[in-house]
Amino acid sequence: MKGSIHTIKPLVPHGNETALTFARHAGKVVRIQGAIHRTRALGGVTFVIVRDREDLIQAVLNRADTKVNEGDLNEGNQVIIEGTVHEDKRAPNGAEVRIKTLTVVGRVKEEAPVVLSHPTLDVHLETNLSYRPVTLRHPTERAIFRLQAAIAQHFRVFLGSQGFTEIFTPKIVAAGAEGGANIFSLPYFKQKAYLTQSPQLYKQMMVGVFERVFEVGHVYRAEQHNTSRHLNEYISLDFEMGFIDSMEDMMGVEVAYLKSLMEVLKKEHSRELELLSAKLPVVSEIPAVKLHEGIALIREHFSYKSPSEHDLDQKGEQFLCEYAQREYGSEFIFVTHYPRPKRPFYAMDDPENPALTLSFDLLLRGLEVTTGGQRIHDYAAQVKKMKEWKLNPKNFEHYLMAHRNGLPPHGGLAIGLERLVTRLLGLPNVRQGTLFPRDIDRLTP
């Protein structure tokens, strides 16, 4: 007995002709699929603008030839159209489809809560986020997240080409990497567990395994306040590398990634950048300034006195970026050598000034988008610093196992994906770079 058993062949799904490719097939019949973006009747003809997964397509319905039913052309309906391609320079993407058949395969049941067919989605952030399943359908919103996907994937591809291995580390952990109060906890069977603030300790253990590792994953911060710069759940682009000469190795790899990223985005995503009127920063070399010198600089050049001698506030970060732009033509600037109390227990102290650490931030257009540094690789030195920090080395048994069994000099960094995306695109709020953001009030959608 074989009943209805049959075999499944490898499939290339329908829809290989999209807005970006169908114009190549002038004179031929194509199938296009997408949502009705808007319609306009003109005499006996109706222009049906279809939003497919790539872009907009102009389809033309001659009501004398093709019959449609009441409601078939409602905006938002999901349709499959078969028709002939005609070149037309005035149409989006240089061609239009003269409709032979139009089939509605998904029907709209309400008027959309926002207007998707205007060139910009002109709503408040609050509305945008509350109606995410609809607002994300707007072409400019889609462009943000196409770019986000490209940025994350280029991080993987670029680091892969430099000998880094991708890792997946646990997000449910027994202790936080950063410490402090901003950590989510949860019951884990008979134990208490936490949501990881960073893959830091695991990345370092993995330097002993693969020398160079990266991870693209969720991290969690139980921030008690709502700001335009913070999320409670975000995507961290992390890497860690061994056999470094100094922390400038990590900074150099980041410059190389960013330079290569800008080239890829310009080459492969000019359409999205144009839709968003985004102007990417120029990356060739990136200036680096020591924190205390940066603070002195902005006092000298902008008469701005930093509220702390040991940290930059938002205004300070903005002035420093302004300075980098003016003096070095760079919208990025590294700030280095943060004081010891500002950096975690695994940060390596500066041998030239033990009050400081071998650490850096990268600022872009007034916002910190990266934190990194060199880590302690020697077992005894790490245990000593833990004790100075009143931490019990017994609670870091597995972490220290890596040190005891030999770790090379190493360091790494973490880029906040949503911060990088929104800064690159000139969007003011980090939530705009998050499909479904989590903040102190927002657990849905």
Add this chain to the structure above:
Amino acid sequence: MKGSIHTIKPLVPHGNETALTFARHAGKVVRIQGAIHRTRALGGVTFVIVRDREDLIQAVLNRADTKVNEGDLNEGNQVIIEGTVHEDKRAPNGAEVRIKTLTVVGRVKEEAPVVLSHPTLDVHLETNLSYRPVTLRHPTERAIFRLQAAIAQHFRVFLGSQGFTEIFTPKIVAAGAEGGANIFSLPYFKQKAYLTQSPQLYKQMMVGVFERVFEVGHVYRAEQHNTSRHLNEYISLDFEMGFIDSMEDMMGVEVAYLKSLMEVLKKEHSRELELLSAKLPVVSEIPAVKLHEGIALIREHFSYKSPSEHDLDQKGEQFLCEYAQREYGSEFIFVTHYPRPKRPFYAMDDPENPALTLSFDLLLRGLEVTTGGQRIHDYAAQVKKMKEWKLNPKNFEHYLMAHRNGLPPHGGLAIGLERLVTRLLGLPNVRQGTLFPRDIDRLTP
């Protein structure tokens, strides 16, 4: 004042000569970096086998020429070696390095808890997992996770080439996608939140945005039992696609991915496959059988009576795979049309038999590695099924917003990355495919 400001250039880090490439430089001086894997003294010469990030390198130390200190050659020390490359067919990777200088940059502080220099890591799973920061350094363990990284990355690259967009959706959610008791909960400020069991509801919302989406991310199941097949935190390879003709579209895309994956692994990772003595399955077409016919088949061919007429147990899955291998030469088999109560509220019922759903599992070598199916895309139909399932549509406001605003016919699937890895490599326990597994007892390392 410019102080010590300087600019950071794009950097290609040290270590471009690895075990896989240094042999090309016969006669030249190279720098290699890695851990001392083992040493063997022979007359005035010591063979120092270095484990770099790729593989093993034979380095030769002539004690008359190069001085080393007591302890420098301890196994596990992290070293930088400069020396001249000499071809030698007997050495791993066809060449050896005659050492000019050897610098220890990271020192071992204890005897390793396991022996890394034997060809296999011959320890119990419990030991392997408890000493993960060390055991993962063994070449065969590294091979598993190189392959894991390749499988995940090829999922992204393959789907990207088919018009899918990568998405990042929240893991802290207001309600579970699968329902049931096996869900972790946590306090989220003034609300109660959960860790997602699946990106299902978000994937479906995103079909309305990008038509084809995928996500590689962590998911959580509060399984109360320890088995060789379950993890409490795992990586799910998810995709979802619109404008399908039937659920066989998703099955066809999965066959195409797997076929292409086997080619990539054979071509780019033969070294790792050899180290693990792994024999990959052959994928051309994959047979599909309806569940109730599968149950009848194994009764007929293996005299095995399934304990349930509505599901396969582990033994049933093994027999069915045996049958597929024998009759179709396939180690994979799809099982389709699971009964309604076995599938979640969003599963589309089979119009030919409403007691069944348009759903499938994919089995490989006796284990389910994928679950998928067609989903309900019509708003009224989804609300109706929710009510039949005693679910309150009000609790799915945003999810149903996507349906009300038009969704095309769609479906998707989820592959358990650790299950796929361990089955492909013939490893008996899913924990072996996890860097740092989480189970009911295991929250560290």
